[in-house]
Amino acid sequence: xxxxxxxxxHKQPDVVERILRxxxxxxxxxxxxxxxxxxxxxxxxxxxxxxxxxxxxxxTTQVEKLHDVVALRxxxxxxxxxxxSY
Amino acid sequence: MNGAEAIVQTLVxxxxxxxxxxxGGTIMPVYDALLDSPIExxxxxxEQGAGFSAIGYxxxxxxxxxxxxxxxxxxxxxxxALADAMMDSVPIVAITGQVPTNAIGTDAFQEIDILGLSMAxxxxxxxxxxxxxxxxxxxxAFTLANSGRPGPVLVDIPKDIQQxxxxxxxxxxxxxxxxxxxxxxxxxxxxxxxxxLSASRPIAYIGGGVNMAHATDELRHFLQVTGLxxxxxxxxxxxxxxxxxxxxxxxGMHGNRAANTAVQGCDLLIVVGARFDDRVTGKLDTFAxxxxxIHIDIDPAEVHKRRAANVVFHQPMQWVMxxxxxxxxxxxxxxxxxxxxxxxxxxxxxxxxxxxxxxxLNQLSRKLPDxxxxxxxxxxxxxxxxxxxxxxxxxxxxxxxxLGTMGFGLPAAIGAAIARPGDTVTLVSGDxxxxxxxxxxxxxxxxxxxxxxxxxxxxxxGMVRQWQELFYEGRYSxxxxxxxxxxxxxxxxxxxxxxxxxxxxxxxxxLDEMLSVNGPWLLHIRIDAMENxxxxxxxxxxxxxxxxxRS
Numbered sequence: 001x002x003x004x005x006x007x008x009x010h011k012q013p014d015v016v017e018r019i020l021r022x023x024x025x026x027x028x029x030x031x032x033x034x035x036x037x038x039x040x041x042x043x044x045x046x047x048x049x050x051x052x053x054x055x056x057x058x059x060t061t062q063v064e065k066l067h068d069v070v071a072l073r074x075x076x077x078x079x080x081x082x083x084x085s086y
Numbered sequence: 087m088n089g090a091e092a093i094v095q096t097l098v099x100x101x102x103x104x105x106x107x108x109x110g111g112t113i114m115p116v117y118d119a120l121l122d123s124p125i126e127x128x129x130x131x132x133e134q135g136a137g138f139s140a141i142g143y144x145x146x147x148x149x150x151x152x153x154x155x156x157x158x159x160x161x162x163x164x165x166x167a168l169a170d171a172m173m174d175s176v177p178i179v180a181i182t183g184q185v186p187t188n189a190i191g192t193d194a195f196q197e198i199d200i201l202g203l204s205m206a207x208x209x210x211x212x213x214x215x216x217x218x219x220x221x222x223x224x225x226x227a228f229t230l231a232n233s234g235r236p237g238p239v240l241v242d243i244p245k246d247i248q249q250x251x252x253x254x255x256x257x258x259x260x261x262x263x264x265x266x267x268x269x270x271x272x273x274x275x276x277x278x279x280x281x282x283l284s285a286s287r288p289i290a291y292i293g294g295g296v297n298m299a300h301a302t303d304e305l306r307h308f309l310q311v312t313g314l315x316x317x318x319x320x321x322x323x324x325x326x327x328x329x330x331x332x333x334x335x336x337x338g339m340h341g342n343r344a345a346n347t348a349v350q351g352c353d354l355l356i357v358v359g360a361r362f363d364d365r366v367t368g369k370l371d372t373f374a375x376x377x378x379x380i381h382i383d384i385d386p387a388e389v390h391k392r393r394a395a396n397v398v399f400h401q402p403m404q405w406v407m408x409x410x411x412x413x414x415x416x417x418x419x420x421x422x423x424x425x426x427x428x429x430x431x432x433x434x435x436x437x438x439x440x441x442x443x444x445x446x447l448n449q450l451s452r453k454l455p456d457x458x459x460x461x462x463x464x465x466x467x468x469x470x471x472x473x474x475x476x477x478x479x480x481x482x483x484x485x486x487x488x489l490g491t492m493g494f495g496l497p498a499a500i501g502a503a504i505a506r507p508g509d510t511v512t513l514v515s516g517d518x519x520x521x522x523x524x525x526x527x528x529x530x531x532x533x534x535x536x537x538x539x540x541x542x543x544x545x546x547x548g549m550v551r552q553w554q555e556l557f558y559e560g561r562y563s564x565x566x567x568x569x570x571x572x573x574x575x576x577x578x579x580x581x582x583x584x585x586x587x588x589x590x591x592x593x594x595x596x597l598d599e600m601l602s603v604n605g606p607w608l609l610h611i612r613i614d615a616m617e618n619x620x621x622x623x624x625x626x627x628x629x630x631x632x633x634x635x636r637s
Binding site: 014017018021025057058061062064065066067 | 201202205206209210211213230385386387389390391
């Protein structure tokens, strides 16, 4: 299964590293990623495509716990419907 | 005021009375500031010891443990303790010195990227790069360590930030702890109550999260009102009063057969502050196969992770327990569980003259007051403690549950002795684990802490040897510890008295002697090298497939 993750994060130097670590450790593969500043440079918007045999919520609940992740939305790539959203 | 003084002032603000640590180059300004502060610093003999002492302090007292180390090796030596705290949800604030800001990234002496290293073993970690952010970052660290599911937070502070002018201020953001249940919460309550009323074989499966949520009283009231039978995880031991008539003991790999049998046969699991750990469930898809699940846990990531739940609560556990406390028609099922409990009582009538560790631990448990603290290491003795000792509160049982860290017990006992100086602290260790942080005997000497040490010595890495016997065709690889030091001489070298016993008829007098000594004491107990922990659910097996001792 492939999922699209859209996140808003505090602009901290380590936030992307933390998210990527969780994706790897929880058994998901990163396929693509893009990043852009938002909120006058105080936040960043991250979009990622990830895939795994595991259900999306096993990743999203872990990513959501990261201190600098403000909001997360998860879409099923095939249907473009919300798989998990917060 | 400089940064280091602001750090100390912030610790005082958060009620920290003791910190555990080891000084070094980049943390020297903090150590200088500590000299003039009301905070006691306990010098441990290894940073890992400082980390575990902070854990023992936190777990035994429900306060935040604080440990301090220098950069580089000081910081990396904290990592195992941070991982332990992460797995067992213990609120720790670790403060590390870092090389000066302009030296970061230059491979300076004793420089390591501890922020990067700590990502997998902390709730969060900070690198302070501006003096103005120092106080607020530390306030955040204390808030984070204790919020939601507790855990360790690391704050890495470069030396120049510690030396720079700084001003102290209280936390800038107000934290509101109010809780107002919404419509969805009440709907969930209704669903849970329906499940509980329609179940004929419900059981409560209780983990360490209950104590973390300060909900022990509410949980006990819930069990009393509902009449539900209950089982506990390793970390949950002490949550249910051991005298509770429906309490069946620990479940899982080395759990009581009554506990595992009841859980396997139940039709409703009420999971409170637990996470379906693999050591609890055995083969997951055969765990409690007929059960619906009500899962109460503050951490959304633990729900539906290993077992789907029918009803989920993330609300404060105290509120959920109170709202679900209604009498249930479970008398017949409770009687069945009580029969199981009677049928599978532990037996201590092992023939022979050698010392039977389970019986000794049970005897010790009966001699200790209800508020005594037991700290243990990891291995066979850890499981015997869980099986054969009674705990009246989770804070009295210090054990490395999630990470399973050998070397945990001695420094954790030190932290507990500092946190609760009026209570008896006993370390139960094995000859393998004891040697992993044996340097902390000097920390005992430094403070003359009256810690009693039970050292169960089988001259083996017992649990690994047991698995080699059972699952590796008796091919014993590197589990022989017959070259152990003379433990009494070793203790004496640290100013600690002790005695060795080898026969069963020495046990009572040796335990009495140990408990009557005012200071620290080592009771060295030689036990059978081939003794195993029973019962045992073999790896990959279901919990109803427990192995018993071979005749």
